[in-house]
Amino acid sequence: MIDTSENKNTQKTVKPQEHTQKQLEGILALAQTGFLQWRKTSIAQRTTSLEYLSNLLLERKREYAELMTQEMGKPISQSLAEIEKCAWVCDFYVKNATRFLADELIQTEADESFISHDPLGVILGIMPWNFPFWQVIRFAAPTLTAGNVVILKHASNVSGCALALDQLFKDAGFPKGCFQTIFTDYDAIEDIISDQRIQGVSLTGSEKAGKSIASIAGKHMIKTVMELGGNNACVIWEDANLDKHMDTIVNARMQNTGQSCIAAKRFIVVDDIYEDFIEKFKEAVQKLIAGEPEDEDTEIGLMARTDLLEGLEVQIRKSVDQGAKVTLGNRSEGSYFEPTILEQVKPGMPVFDEEVFGPVAAVIRAKNRHDSLEMASNSKFGLGTMLFTEDIESARKAIGSIPDGSFFVNEMVKSDPRLPFGGTKSSGYGRELSKEGLLEFVNKKTVYINK
Known part of the structure; x- marks a missing residue:
């Protein structure tokens, strides 16, 4: 286990003073003034700033990665990769924003008719701690490039970030x-959303937080994008190439110490390959290197907060009381939680029904392919599903059976600047990234001109 002496189980977080009501009013006023100027700038001017931001991210990569690791315990190698991904999304919009925001010509009886894409105004971003740079940059880069301005409310345990x-x-x-x-x-957030200068809210967080924020925004007819929790299924069919894909399957659950909304949380394995899967999965999980987050070789670090670990233990205990079996792990020390595998998991258990945020894999035995797809869809969440199989044609036919926001075949669910990202059901609505993400906070204005 990790050495948790000398308070190493407590992450170091900057604790700035909360803004006063007067200061918040000044921030809103400055944002509105800034928007009136920023919206007039050309897309070329906006992307020039974005390109410089990308360069700074890479120049300061080590500094930002170490800060992230200190605050929320992410293994340093993964923190470095997160900063690189932030630069990638900036570069993507630098190259594509002009094309994405161009007027969309439509042929009608008019001399000219088209759709213009006008910015909305001040957009509030409420962001989580688990990817403290990526979540912010993937929201802010397209939102600013579209001509809006941003106010960020970040999670309190990553204030330094x-x-x-x-x-x-x-x-x-x-x-x-x-x-x-x-x-x-939170009380001030409600007041901010209610302010007429706020024209949109983007939230990445829990289902509970999403419903609350959406309710407030709905009262004021404010556009929202919600990327909420996930309970992603990782479906393993009988012809899956486990030797080829096992590292990906394990990473799908254990990356960021399992603290990811898009992580594989339910492993649904058809009966014919179940025993082989469990043997190889357990062996691969046991090989993961646990250590101090600052160590380059560490693959499993610390939980971000001890209360999160305690909640994880409750979910496991209740599931075991209902018949789940601990095959591996389920030990903790300080903020470290050992990678854990649970078998004999069934619907109705917390580890099947709820979002499990931590290095815990719930394994479910399915009778056959049809049963595996039904089990995967048996969730109030709808962020993403992954399927491992050599039968690509049958995988294509299964696309319509999965009601999630994404469907990955022989790959873990992940966000990519080139592809839209978002969920369905209790996982939220709206899309981030790609062209769709850039156009979430714009007025798609119909223009009709006769000469």
Whole structure:
């Protein structure tokens, strides 16, 4: 196990003072003033700032990665990769924004008719701690490039990352008011969303938080994008090449110490390959290197907070009481939770029905392919499903059987700047990334001209 002496189980977090009501009013006023200027800038000017931001991310990669690791316990190798991915999404919009935001010509009886894409205004981003740079950049890059301005409310346990991001956008040359960070409590957030200057809200967080924020925004007819929890299924058919894909299958659950909404949480394995899968899966999980998050070789680090670990233990205990079997792990020390495999998992158990945020894999035995797809869809969540098989034609036919926002074959569910990302059902609505993400917070205005 990890050495948790000398308070190593407690992550180091900057604790800035909360903004006063007067300060929040100043931030909103500056954002509105900034928007009125920023919206007039050309797309070329906006992407120039975005390109510089990308360069700064790579220049400061080690600094930002170490900050992330110190605050929420992500293994340093994964923190470094996260910063690189942030630069990637910036580069994607630098190259494609002009094309994505171009007027869309439509042939009608008019001399000219087209759709223009106008920015909405001030957009509030409420972001989580588990990917503290990526979640912010993937929201802010397209939102700013479309001509909007951003106010960030980040998770309280990654305040240092929030401050670093705020300075990053300033250093990249974004004008005053384009990107501001606020530190406040929930009551103030409700007041901010209710302010007429706020024209949109993007939230990545829990189902509970999403419903609450969406309810407030709905009262004021404000556009929202919600990327909420997930309970992704990883379906293993009898012809899956386990030797080829096992590393991917394990990473799908254990990356970021299992603290990811898009992680594989339910492993649904058809009966014919079940025993072989369990043997190879257990062996691969046991090989994962647990250690201090700052160590380059560490693959399993610490849970971000001890209360999250305690919640994980409750979910496991209740599931075991209902008949689940612990095949591996289920030991903790400080903020470290050992990678864990549960078998004999069935619907109705917390580890089947709920989002499990931590390095815990629930394995379910399915009778056959049809049963596996039905089991995968048996969830109130709908973020993504992954299927491992050599039968690509049958996998194509299964696409319509999965009601999720994404369907990955022989690959883990992951976000990619080139592809839209989002969920269905309790996993939220709206899309981030790609062209769809860029156009979420624009007014798609119909223009009709006769000469």
